[in-house]
Amino acid sequence: MINKKCISLSALLIVLVSILLITGCFEPDAYLKEVILNNHVPANIHFDENVYILTDEEVLENQLGNKVGRIKVVNVISYTEGDDPYLHVSFGKVYNLIDIEDAIGIEVNEKVLKAIRKDG
Structure with a gap:
């Protein structure tokens, strides 16, 4: 059960970081x-x-x-x-x-x- 939670949290973290990268949140001055x-x-x-x-x-x-x-x-x-x-x-x-x-x-x-x- 703990392993599934870790995997789910890791997957969620990867998705959140990907969204931030795609939307350009790390480069607010780019526009x-x-x-x-x-x-x-x-x-x-x-x-x-x-x-x-x-x-x-x-x-x-x-x-x-x-x-x-x-x-x-x-x-x-x-x-x-x-x-x-x-x-x-x-x-x-x-x-x-x-x-x-x-x-x-x-x-x-x-x-x-x-x-x-x-x-x-």
């Missing part, structure tokens, strides 16, 4: 919108038909809203190896900002920096 970052200086971010310019102003944690995208870097400028300002930069998620208009948050090297919407 975020791809946001293009051009490697200009300063960086240009193309999001929701607007262009944003990356600043060096850090966003506070309490200013972060929802994750709305993930950065994809597009190299539009060719830099020589020693001159590439993005060589050791890691970009991540894009966030809405709370109570801050015309700006979004961009994850850069484990910080979130403000990107301000460019007019016109």
Whole structure:
């Protein structure tokens, strides 16, 4: 009787893990919108038909809203190896900002920096 219980619990655990894997529960950010970052200086971010310019102003944690995208870097400028300002930069998620208009948050090297919407 104990062996049947162990087998039943093991089978149930396998089914539950399989469901989680199939539904993508282990990768909740997999469905975020791809946001293009051009490697200009300063960086240009193309999001929701607007262009944003990356600043060096850090966003506070309490200013972060929802994750709305993930950065994809597009190299539009060719830099020589020693001159590439993005060589050791890691970009991540894009966030809405709370109570801050015309700006979004961009994850850069484990910080979130403000990107301000460019007019016109």
